[in-house]
Amino acid sequence: MPSDKLAEVAATTDVDRIEAPITWKAYLMCAFAAFGGIYFGYDSGYINGVKAMPYFIHQQTGLPYPPEGASKADSAYFVLESWRDSLITSILSAGTFFGAIIAGDLADFIGRRLTIISGCGVFMVGVILQTASSGLGLLVAGRLVAGFGVGFVSAIIILYMSECSPRKIRGAVVSGYQFAITIGLLLAACVDYATQDRPDTGSYRIPIAVQMLWALILGAGIAYLPESPRYFVKRGKLDNAANVLARLRGQPIDSDYVQHELAEIVANHEYELSVVPQGSYWSSWTNCFKGSLFKSSSNLRRTILGTSMQMMQQWTGVNFIFYFGTSFFTQLGTISNPFFISLITTLVNVLSTPISFWTIERFGRRPLLIWGALGMLICEFLVAIMGTVDGQNPATVRAMISFICIYIFFFASTWGPGAWVVIGEIFPLPIRSRGVALSTSSNWLWNCIITVITPYLVGPDRGNLGAKVFFLWGSLCTACFVYAYFLVPETKGLSLEQVDKMLEETTPRNSSRWVPHSTFAGERGLTEKGTLAPEILADVERKGSVV
Numbered sequence: 001m002p003s004d005k006l007a008e009v010a011a012t013t014d015v016d017r018i019e020a021p022i023t024w025k026a027y028l029m030c031a032f033a034a035f036g037g038i039y040f041g042y043d044s045g046y047i048n049g050v051k052a053m054p055y056f057i058h059q060q061t062g063l064p065y066p067p068e069g070a071s072k073a074d075s076a077y078f079v080l081e082s083w084r085d086s087l088i089t090s091i092l093s094a095g096t097f098f099g100a101i102i103a104g105d106l107a108d109f110i111g112r113r114l115t116i117i118s119g120c121g122v123f124m125v126g127v128i129l130q131t132a133s134s135g136l137g138l139l140v141a142g143r144l145v146a147g148f149g150v151g152f153v154s155a156i157i158i159l160y161m162s163e164c165s166p167r168k169i170r171g172a173v174v175s176g177y178q179f180a181i182t183i184g185l186l187l188a189a190c191v192d193y194a195t196q197d198r199p200d201t202g203s204y205r206i207p208i209a210v211q212m213l214w215a216l217i218l219g220a221g222i223a224y225l226p227e228s229p230r231y232f233v234k235r236g237k238l239d240n241a242a243n244v245l246a247r248l249r250g251q252p253i254d255s256d257y258v259q260h261e262l263a264e265i266v267a268n269h270e271y272e273l274s275v276v277p278q279g280s281y282w283s284s285w286t287n288c289f290k291g292s293l294f295k296s297s298s299n300l301r302r303t304i305l306g307t308s309m310q311m312m313q314q315w316t317g318v319n320f321i322f323y324f325g326t327s328f329f330t331q332l333g334t335i336s337n338p339f340f341i342s343l344i345t346t347l348v349n350v351l352s353t354p355i356s357f358w359t360i361e362r363f364g365r366r367p368l369l370i371w372g373a374l375g376m377l378i379c380e381f382l383v384a385i386m387g388t389v390d391g392q393n394p395a396t397v398r399a400m401i402s403f404i405c406i407y408i409f410f411f412a413s414t415w416g417p418g419a420w421v422v423i424g425e426i427f428p429l430p431i432r433s434r435g436v437a438l439s440t441s442s443n444w445l446w447n448c449i450i451t452v453i454t455p456y457l458v459g460p461d462r463g464n465l466g467a468k469v470f471f472l473w474g475s476l477c478t479a480c481f482v483y484a485y486f487l488v489p490e491t492k493g494l495s496l497e498q499v500d501k502m503l504e505e506t507t508p509r510n511s512s513r514w515v516p517h518s519t520f521a522g523e524r525g526l527t528e529k530g531t532l533a534p535e536i537l538a539d540v541e542r543k544g545s546v547v
Contacts, residue, residue: 009238010256011263011532013522018264018495020249020257022166027173029248030165032221034176036116036157039123039214040150041184045346046207047089047143048323049192049339051080055203060084060136082459084136086452089323091140093448095126095147097441100155102148104437108284112160112228112433119152120219124212131209134201147444153218155440159433162424163228164248167495171360174424175353175417182350182412184214185322189346193339230429230496233265236544238537241265260521263532265429267520268497270536272428273543288431288438296489297503299431305487306423306439312480313419314446316376317473318411321345321404324454328466329401341401348405352412364492364512365418366484372414373481379407380474387467400467415480419443425491425499485509 012018050056057080058065066078080088099119106115126146133139157177165173191207198206226248232241242262246253249261276287276299291298320328325345329338360368383403390396427435457465457472489511491499498516506514525533 008529008531008534009242009263009266009537010259010530011267011519011521011526012256012260012530013519013526015498015516015519017257017260018497018519018521019167019261020251020255022169023250025250026164026166026248027169029225030161030173031176033157033161033164033225034173034180035214035221036153036218037177037180037182038184038187039211039218040154041181042188042211042214043092043123043146043150043184044181044319045185045188045322046192046211047092048325048342049189049196050204050207051085051088052338053192053196053203054078055199055201059134059201082455085455085459087140088136088143089455090448090451092143092147092150093444093451095144096151096154096444097147097448099148099151100437100441100444101151103152103155103440104434106152107156107159107231107433107437108234111231112156112163113222113225115156116153116160116222117219119149119156120215120222121149122146122152123149123215125149127208127212127215131205149215151440151444154444155437156433158420158424158440159436160228162421162436162496163230163432164226166249167498168493169361170425171365171417171421171492172357174421175356175360178356178412178417178420179350179353182346182353182416186343186346186350189339189343193343196339229262230265230269230432233262233269233540234429234544236541238262238266238541263521264495264497264519266540267524267532267536268500269429270540271520271524272430272500273540276430278430278543284431285434288434296507297500299428299435302426302428302503303431303435303438305426306435307442308483309419309422309488310439310443311446312483313415314443314450315473315476315480316373316411316415317380317450317470317476318408318416319447319450320454320469320473321408322349323451324458328458344401345405345408348408349412349416352409353416355413356417359413360417360421361492364490365422366488366490366508366512368414369418369422369484369488370481372410372418373477373484375410376407376415377474377477377481379403379410380470380477383407384467384470384474387470391467422488422491425494425496426489426503428500429496490514 054065057078060080063078103115123146126142126149129142129145130139133142158174161174162170191210195203195206226244229241229245232244242253242258245262246258249258251258276290287299288303289300291300293300295301325342329341383400386396386400423436423439458469487508489503489508494502497520502511502514521532524536527533
């Protein structure tokens, strides 16, 4: 039976009163959670510069240094072999793939917050192994272990922020995670730039060791933040959910705002349990794939949307610049300082992302993804054409770099944050942690695939495509444009529970015109006193489960 404290939970049929007004406290709590993006971005970015450092190449390959003043042709041999480059870069993504899957379970077993803290601990173990490495084996092992930690955090930070953020700023707050990723990439580029010419192991050990600081800050800070109220509802601990919700919204626990929002979360969860009942551990995963492919609200359709959204984000090809940009700019042959150009592209990424804080709430998720894909594909095809036709002309190379920066602008202000925002919004509570985990693991799976094959596509000892590789990225961005137009729904301004209702009642192409017209609390049952039916409270508490 419900506890005395929650024997009566005030509910409402007013769709505008299911959430408390926004406070600075809500902003700051969720903004700090976005800090997790810094160590994700830094760990992804530092390897770009390290792989091009002379000392690192010499240590890993045993090749002699090129003589001072050697021409491009004479120093062309002094690079990592394609297989070694591929392994070092991609092994992190392999770890994050499995880490994200495991995090889907942990987030329901021990909570969102403790899963993030655990990820920080695992990540630091990986960093220690990488810092201690002087050969390929320990470096690869360290990046694999660190990948598990990054997988924990990258999946559950999105889940945590989406469940805690007020609906009117949820897109902006989750976009802050992508902004933190860009800050991490920029910090990595700066540290790489500062240590690139060191003639000792400090050239690569310093960039590796610095990232431990980001994990310490996130792990220590998140310990002081509240747990997700929706996690407590899923576990049937409604009194805890009420306390946490009051803390997040800056309202007393008996405030109508807190009571109404809790009632809506509980009623929606009870409805979802009636549609897809909970069962064993394995059924908690198979529930993600139940329903019709042709029904936009089915769990199967949502899971496909989330996993394909993250796949498409990787298909944009932006990580080619952030993982292999320094090597690519070096191969162009007309750039005197490839490290500096990589720093510029990373800075463009950082400065462009905050635009999405406003646009994603002003124009919505769907328009950003459609127009962002169009802008990227135009830029990528222009880079490919210029590089193929006149790639040895310094003026042409400068134009290519300009269009690469414009391409990064389009990504950073649209698909970069937009894909993360959408996957945090589309899943119902019973499968949300696993749905977000599957979506995030899809991101890392395709990240891994792309980082494995890219060195073979552009490596001078393999495909040597050079700028022609942008024909591939442009074609894939064309697929992203079509995908966004036909399949991505508009979720702007809706609570997570209202997103459920919207997916049931409309199609992606018409979703922007959908308007909330009822509450789950009103539909599931109110008493004459305007409280949520007590049998709903009892049912949710009784069915509280880690699966």
